Amino acid sequence: KKENSEHHYASVKDCDDGHATSSTDNDRSLQKSPMIHPTTTLCILVMIDMLSVSIVVPLLHQYYKTSGVHSAQQRELLSSLFSSSQIVGGLIIGALSDVGILSRRNILFLSFLGSAVSYALIVVGGLRSIVFSRVLVGLVKQ
Numbered sequence: 001k002k003e004n005s006e007h008h009y010a011s012v013k014d015c016d017d018g019h020a021t022s023s024t025d026n027d028r029s030l031q032k033s034p035m036i037h038p039t040t041t042l043c044i045l046v047m048i049d050m051l052s053v054s055i056v057v058p059l060l061h062q063y064y065k066t067s068g069v070h071s072a073q074q075r076e077l078l079s080s081l082f083s084s085s086q087i088v089g090g091l092i093i094g095a096l097s098d099v100g101i102l103s104r105r106n107i108l109f110l111s112f113l114g115s116a117v118s119y120a121l122i123v124v125g126g127l128r129s130i131v132f133s134r135v136l137v138g139l140v141k142q
Contacts, residue, residue, distance in 0.1 A: 114140030
């Protein structure tokens with residue numbers, strides 16, 4: 001028991017602020033560093049994604065008007081492009097995930113990044129930008 005106490009006193013170091021700490025105390029403080037749990041990060045990212053969808057989707061009609069999409073047939077075509085590309089994107093991303101090319105984490109990053117680029121394209125305006133935007137968000141948004 002005497003050896004343990006001598007080892008403890010031998011490992012005590014003086015800090016710059018004049019307090020003495022042991023190396024085991026330093027190890028414990030490193031282990032307790034604040035980290036955001038991955039589940040918390042995922043919840044925050046999903047909340048941001050849902051917020052962006054809830055902001056963009058109600059404004060799509062207005063963006064369509066400013067881009068020259070006036071008829072109901074054109075709007076339906078854009079909606080069909082989104083739905084069709086979502087089916088194709090789901091098949092492609094699923095196949096890439098099955099063979100191990102994309103991990104779950106990379107799929108989430110791809111989805112968030114693709115959605116952000118798509119929403120930025122909507123703001124740019126123009127018919128081509130909106131068509132490309134709806135196809136892109138359909139491909140990556142799973």
